[in-house]
Amino acid sequence: MTDRIASSPDYHHAATPEQGVAEAEALFAGVFGGRPDGVWSAPGRVNVIGEHVDYNGGLCLPIALPHRAYVAVRVRSDRRIRLVSPQTRDAVDELDLDAIGPKGSAGEVHGWAAYPAGVAWALEQAGLGRLPGFDAALWSCVPLGSGLSSSAALECSMAVALDDLAGLSLAGTAEQPDERGRGVLVDACRRAENDVAGANTGGLDQSASLRCRTGHALELDCRDMSTAQIPFDLxxxxxxxxxxxxxxxxxxxxxxxxxxxxxxxxxxxxxxxxxxxxxxxxxxxxxxxxxxxxxxxxxxxxxxxxxxxxxxxxxxxxxxxxxxxxxxxxxxxxxxxxxxxxxxxxxxxxxxxxxxxxxxxxxxxxxxxxxxxxxxxxxxxxxxxxxxxxxxxxxxxxxxxxxxxxxxxxxxxxxxxxxxx
CATH class of the missing domain: 3.30.70.890 (GHMP kinase, C-terminal domain)
Structure with missing residues (x-):
């Protein structure tokens, strides 16, 4: 191995919650005007061990990253969805909740908007009621294309936002999560990625983003998606x-x-x-x-x-x-x-x-x-x-x-x- 040591490795540090909220709120105000009803976030994940065993029914052991996707959301009085990210602020995605459908259907959603819009669609498909339309601005510090589940972070931030805004009462809080309710949200996010975004995933990423806890790894049994919190206080x-x-x-x-x-x-x-x-x-x-x-x-x-x-x-x-x-x-x-x-x-x-x-x-x-x-x-x-x-x-x-x-x-x-x- 080389004896030469690079002087300054490239680090990607997580935004603080305050920074993430400020970025999402600023993007929201700049595109939609005014203030959102709130800001929600969800982490990316990294799997400590247990690779390529999820679809074989084995155990996985993910942890939540400190890096998160933040979404600022405001409810609308109609069924329209407007979505923006820093990369798309000049081309806001506008959708109709009544017209969204799975990939390959007449209601197919193209691009990154399939992930958040797909969550709203999946929640309705699960029989959780008719959701309001909304404006949403996403800002994320989860690295893209790195295998750290940036898409699941987006889906899960949207899921907890809609859970809150529509009064579904499934998630509980980050400090006192409702495990059964979060399992319902995991299923909705997985279905959004499978059916609307068209990506094959088994629920590991969404389970980690919604169910991991600080200082713990998540023991995930992929036969039944049951979980246990394992102390991992590094x-x-x-x-x-x-x-x-x-x-x-x-x-x-x-x-x-x-x-x-x-x-x-x-x-x-x-x-x-x-x-x-x-x-x-x-x-x-x-x-x-x-x-x-x-x-x-x-x-x-x-x-x-x-x-x-x-x-x-x-x-x-x-x-x-x-x-x-x-x-x-x-x-x-x-x-x-x-x-x-x-x-x-x-x-x-x-x-x-x-x-x-x-x-x-x-x-x-x-x-x-x-x-x-x-x-x-x-x-x-x-x-x-x-x-x-x-x-x-x-x-x-x-x-x-x-x-x-x-x-x-x-x-x-x-x-x-x-x-x-």
């Missing part, structure tokens, strides 16, 4: 999760994601189960021997071992502080997760592998890619006192290889969607 342990946005293109639209999902579904059929999680406790070698093709065996090996790793990681967190032997065991699980994603699931790219490998060489307590892969972000569990040094070393390694300069996001577990003003 500052108390002198740690930080360094998110590394590789700025490699993050695209799941070229068939790679769909191919892996289809392979897992076919393997489950051949094994006589509905989801691969059902074979996670069987003898692995005997299970793999049933499958006819090497690629399929490798995909299943990743899924089964990743489900086991996630269970083990949760067990470590339940034992107590991440220090000593517990920290070493957690690091080994993170490392093994990346190696499996690289070798068996084959979803990494050179930028992800370099980020992970360099972080390990420089002393991280485990590192892995996070998200769907094929670009996007990696994470490294680091001592807070060493974070800047490790980030500088990764930036230097990228520069030596001619990669785009990475962006660094120091992260501790944040709170869920809620009202800010």
């Amino acid at each position: 500052p108390a342990d002198g740690l930080e999760l360094l998110v590394i946005n590789t700025r490699a293109p993050h695209q799941l639209v070229d068939g790679q994601y769909a191919e892996r999902r289809a392979t897992c579904e076919e393997a489950a059929r051949l094994l006589g189960v509905g989801l691969l999680v059902e074979v996670a406790d069987r003898d692995l070698e005997e299970t793999l021997a049933i499958l006819p093709a090497d690629v399929m065996r490798r995909r299943v090996r990743h899924v089964v071992t990743e489900i086991r790793r996630t269970r083990d990681f949760v067990a470590i967190l339940r034992e107590g502080a991440l220090e000593g032997g517990r920290l070493d065991r957690a690091a080994a699980l993170l490392d093994a997760s990346h190696d499996s994603l690289r070798d068996d699931y084959q979803v990494t790219v050179p930028e992800l592998d370099v980020a992970v490998g360099t972080a390990r060489e420089l002393g991280a307590h485990g590192a892995r890619m996070t998200g769907g892969g094929f670009g996007g972000s990696a994470i490294a569990l680091v001592d807070r006192s060493e974070s800047t040094r490790i980030a500088a070393g990764i930036a230097a390694a990228f520069a030596d290889r001619g990669f785009n300069a990475p962006q660094f996001i120091p992260t501790v577990p944040g709170g869920p969607a809620g009202r800010d003003a």
Whole structure:
């Protein structure tokens, strides 16, 4: 690895709630005039471990980022929706709530507006009543295209805003969330992304944005979407999760994601189960021997071992502080997760592998890619006192290889969607 250390890594720090509210309110006033009825926000997410197991019924372990999408909203007296973001302030999207429909229908919504408009549509489709029209201005500091769920943050901020403004009383507050009601909002946001935006998602991102809590990771059982809050107080342990946005293109639209999902579904059929999680406790070698093709065996090996790793990681967190032997065991699980994603699931790219490998060489307590892969972000569990040094070393390694300069996001577990003003 290079001995040269970059002098100033590129950091993307979260806006404070006050800054986020001010930006959303200023955009709203500049485009629509006057003041909104309120400002709501929701976080992006990063998955600590449990990758490509959601659609196989396994456990995932996301945390909420401190980076959030803020939406300023004012109710209208008609059924019109007007939507604006900093990138579209000169071309406001105007829609009719009575005309919105799924992708491919006559009411198809194009572009980013499909996400917030889709939430309103999905809430009505769920039988939660007739919603009022609204004007909404979005301002977000969740990095785009980094695999950190900027779209889910937008959906979930819109969901809690409409929940509040329409008197649905589903979300509770960020401090005292209504878990059952938030589950309803998760379903609406997932349906908005699936049906209106046309993106394939299983609810992990929306669950994290609506249900994570400060200082905790969210144990999400993807068989039934049940959750548990797992203590993950990184500052108390002198740690930080360094998110590394590789700025490699993050695209799941070229068939790679769909191919892996289809392979897992076919393997489950051949094994006589509905989801691969059902074979996670069987003898692995005997299970793999049933499958006819090497690629399929490798995909299943990743899924089964990743489900086991996630269970083990949760067990470590339940034992107590991440220090000593517990920290070493957690690091080994993170490392093994990346190696499996690289070798068996084959979803990494050179930028992800370099980020992970360099972080390990420089002393991280485990590192892995996070998200769907094929670009996007990696994470490294680091001592807070060493974070800047490790980030500088990764930036230097990228520069030596001619990669785009990475962006660094120091992260501790944040709170869920809620009202800010």
